[in-house]
Amino acid sequence: MxxxxxxxxxxxxxxxxxxxxxxxxxxxxxxxxxxxxxxxxxxxxxxxxxxxxxxxxxxxxxxxxxxxxxxxxxxxxxxxxxxxxxxxxxxxxxxxxxxxxxxxxxxxxxxxxxxxxxxxxxxxxxxxxxxxxxxxxxxxxxxxxxxxxxxxxxxxxxxxxxxxxxxxxxxxxxxxxxxxxxxxxxxxxxxxxxxxxxxxxxxxxxxxxxxxxxxxxxxxxxxxGIFTIGEPxxxxxxxxxxxxxxxxxxxxxxxxxxxxxxxxxxxxxxxxxxxxxxxxxxxxxxxxxxxxxxxxxxxxxxxxxxxxxxxxxxxxxxxxxxxxxxxxxxxxxxxxxxxxxxxxxxxxxxxxxxxxxxxxxxxxxxxxxxxxxxxxxxxxxxxxxxxxxxxxxxxxxxxxxxxxxxxxxxxxxxxxxxxxxxxxxxxxxxxxxxxxxxxxxxxxxxxxxxxxxxxIPPTSAPVSSLSVPSSAAPSSSSALSSAVPSSAPLASPTAASFVTAASSTAPPSLSSSVVPQQSTAAGADIAKIDEALEADPSASSSSVDLSGLTRNTYIIMGLIGAALVLLIIICALVAKSASATRGYKRVGSAVQIEQHQPYTSEYRD
Structure with missing residues (x-):
């Protein structure tokens, strides 16, 4: 469902x-x-x-x-x-x-x-x-x-x-x-x-x-979710x-x-x-x-x-x-x-x-x-x-x-x-x-x-239980003062988490053999990939394609016409079936077969 x-x-x-x-x-x-x-x-x-x-x-x-x-x-x-x-x-x-x-x-x-x-x-x-x-x-x-x-x-x-x-x-x-x-x-x-x-x-x-x-x-x-201070x-x-x-x-x-x-x-x-x-x-x-x-x-x-x-x-x-x-x-x-x-x-x-x-x-x-x-x-x-x-x-x-x-x-x-x-x-x-x-x-x-x-490989099996190798001993780590592209202090609202986003456009499609995909990759920047796949000659435009629209219109009109023809055929068959049964009459001397109680025992699997 x-x-x-x-x-x-x-x-x-x-x-x-x-x-x-x-x-x-x-x-x-x-x-x-x-x-x-x-x-x-x-x-x-x-x-x-x-x-x-x-x-x-x-x-x-x-x-x-x-x-x-x-x-x-x-x-x-x-x-x-x-x-x-x-x-x-x-x-x-x-x-x-x-x-x-x-x-x-x-x-x-x-x-x-x-x-x-x-x-x-x-x-x-x-x-x-x-x-x-x-x-x-x-x-x-x-x-x-x-x-x-x-x-x-x-x-x-x-x-x-x-x-x-x-x-x-x-x-x-x-x-x-x-x-x-x-x-x-x-x-x-x-x-x-x-x-x-x-x-x-x-x-x-x-x-x-x-x-x-x-x-x-x-x-x-x-x-x-949950946010507390001083107590879990x-x-x-x-x-x-x-x-x-x-x-x-x-x-x-x-x-x-x-x-x-x-x-x-x-x-x-x-x-x-x-x-x-x-x-x-x-x-x-x-x-x-x-x-x-x-x-x-x-x-x-x-x-x-x-x-x-x-x-x-x-x-x-x-x-x-x-x-x-x-x-x-x-x-x-x-x-x-x-x-x-x-x-x-x-x-x-x-x-x-x-x-x-x-x-x-x-x-x-x-x-x-x-x-x-x-x-x-x-x-x-x-x-x-x-x-x-x-x-x-x-x-x-x-x-x-x-x-x-x-x-x-x-x-x-x-x-x-x-x-x-x-x-x-x-x-x-x-x-x-x-x-x-x-x-x-x-x-x-x-x-x-x-x-x-x-x-594309099949989905990897989930790891039900993982044990950390004994050699994985914690070591000291130093401060990451500039791990994220930033100028002064490490700005968590993440690098351009607040950068103004210009008008966003959808990515053009890849070739029919590849499903198109786009990106939010990254925590340090909020903005957009503009025409990420623009170089692909098979990519479709995000603007209106008049020739494509006309072609699609013809296709749709053809499909609608075929559907109408099919509907007419179905109606004709139904009408024919109805007319074929008009000559039947009830047989008055028909014997009614004795009715039996249905089997109602509980089904067990």
Whole structure:
């Protein structure tokens, strides 16, 4: 029944595409801001605790942004929750702060570099803030009034425009842009981060927060999952017993050393050059992931049928990529549905790209910048550990696996059908969905040699139990100050996570032997691949093709004519059959056969 509905939708979409000769835009629907955000009391999972400090309004916006509610000066604001940066910035559009202290400092946060450089900047103000029902006084934040002189403004991102700003949830560090600006302004204000203030002003509160990011079920805005401060969710309290993964040092992002990674059942614990230092950065401000190209190739190259110049792999939507990370000797499986991104459905079928894209020029080989596609599979605890300055005990992270690889493999087909169905529903409703595609993609891409639709290997068997090789001993990891293309500090709202997206166009089709695919590859850039397959002479245009439209019209008229002829023939046969039975009369002397009780014994198999 499920497949029948999906087939009907595909046929409807196919007919629509063939009659109009138009390509469905590569966009996701932009979410309208809800008047009353859903409180994260974990109602979907039936978890509750009256003493938990829950972040209200924790929402999932189409698997692109995870937002919560912050009160500043009594105003309720919806903000991005970002574990990859420490500071707060608020978009002044539609927000007026009336009770504040002006520090006279002016701060700027840069995202990306080169042509993708964007920034937010504004005055540093102090006001009362409330987060997770915990109030703090004199909270420093950037009142962002303009973008930088180069590049695009993060305030212009289509998804972020429905939000009011960003709350940095990074570890305590000395890399805060707000704190740097206060020092330069010779201010006596310390400019502590929101979490630093919460823990400093509530000494009896354990210095950690936990979160789990829910997977979007096809709706535009859903409950975001779990977010607590000072206490774990009761049903997941075992996270307190998980291995403690220390930071490598003072840094503005949460990171940990990984023992290694299983890719389709094969163990890898070293880079291509043989270095055993795999550093994983956890960044909720990144929708997908960017990692060392060596590992991206291991994950996708054998199943991909095309690749852009920036490394984005086009892959079949129905092929499972099995990846399991190891931290502290424990396995953490990724759901295969999170390893690919559906970004289009056109006349040739669904279009998917790899969720893990290339991380270029990392300072540490083997770096993994993992965003929400990873974080949906783990319950995460980040502990400040009373850190205040260099030499103190280091902050640490604990992880609890939320994905059973066997169950994930079994439900993959259903989840894949659901996401395709949801995408088609949006397209047939005439809504313009929003795309999350990197601007750095080239306008041309050559197909991978030797890879065709017929050469795609069967789905890899799920790994039911994985044991980390004994040689996989944790090693020290150093800070990844510039693993992501960025100018100053590692900006988690990920490199151009807020870069303004220009008008998005759908990718032209590949040849009929290859299903077209496009890309959100990358956590560090939100933009788009414009005409990713433009160089392919067989690619169809996204504009209206008049000759094709005329040809399709003739074909449709021919089909309709054939259907009418068939209908006439059927009607004639029915009429003939009816006339043939008119001569029959009831036989009055017919003997009625004795009726017997039917056999009703219970059927047993």
């Amino acid at each position: 499920h497949h029948s509905r999906l087939l009907q939708q595909c046929l409807a979409l196919s007919l629509l595409a063939s009659t109009l000769a138009l390509h469905i835009p590569v966009k996701r629907q932009i979410i309208k801001k809800q008047s009353s955000p859903n409180a994260v009391n974990a109602s979907r999972m039936s978890w509750s605790s009256p003493n938990l400090n829950l972040v209200t309004g924790f929402e999932d916006l189409s698997n692109i942004r995870y937002a919560g509610t912050l009160f500043l000066d009594g105003q309720q604001l919806e903000v991005i929750l970002d574990t990859g940066s420490p500071d707060i910035w608020i978009n002044t559009t539609g927000v007026t702060i009336t009770h504040f202290t002006n520090t006279s400092a002016y701060a700027e946060i840069n995202y990306g570099d080169g042509d993708l450089l964007s920034s937010i900047q504004g005055s540093v103000l102090l006001t009362q803030a409330t987060f997770a029902d915990i109030a703090v006084e004199n909270q420093a934040f950037i009142y962002a009034i303009s973008d930088g002189s180069t590049g695009s403004s993060p305030l212009g991102d289509p998804v972020d425009m429905v939000l009011n700003g960003l709350v940095g949830l990074g570890p305590p560090s000395e890399d805060s842009s707000i704190q740097d600006s206060l020092v330069q302004a010779n201010s006596s204000v310390k400019g502590l981060t929101l979490l630093q203030n919460i823990f400093a002003q509530n000494s009896d509160l354990p210095q950690y927060f936990t979160f789990w990011i829910a997977r979007n079920d096809g709706n535009e805005t859903t409950d975001g 969710s009761p049903e997941l309290a075992q996270i307190l017993d998980a291995p403690k993964l220390n930071l490598s040092g003072a840094t503005d992002h949460w990171e940990a050393h990984a023992d290694g990674v299983f890719i389709n059942g094969q163990w890898y614990n070293a880079t291509q050059s043989g270095e055993h230092n795999l550093t994983v950065i956890f960044d909720s401000g990144t929708p997908t992931a960017n990692v060392d190209p060596y590992f991206v190739d291991l994950m996708y190259k054998s199943i991909a049928y095309n690749q852009t110049d920036d490394g984005t792999y086009f892959v079949p939507c129905d092929v499972q990529v099995n990846v399991t990370f190891s931290f502290g000797g424990l396995p953490y499986a990724m759901h295969p549905i999170d390893m690919t991104e559906l970004i289009d459905v056109n006349e040739n079928g669904p279009v998917c790209i790899a969720s893990y894209g290339y991380l270029f020029n990392p300072t540490i080989p083997g770096a993994f910048l993992v965003g929400d596609s990873f974080l949906r599979n783990v319950y995460t605890l980040h502990h400040f550990n009373n850190w205040t300055t260099l030499g103190d005990p280091l902050p640490y992270t604990q992880l609890l696996s939320m994905t059973d690889p066997v169950a994930a493999a079994e439900e993959f087909e259903l989840l894949n059908d659901d996401r395709i169905s949801a995408f088609i529903d949006i397209a047939l409703e005439g809504v313009t969905p929003t795309s999350v595609l990197p601007t750095s993609a080239s306008s041309t891409s050559a197909p991978l040699s030797g890879i065709t639709s017929a050469s």
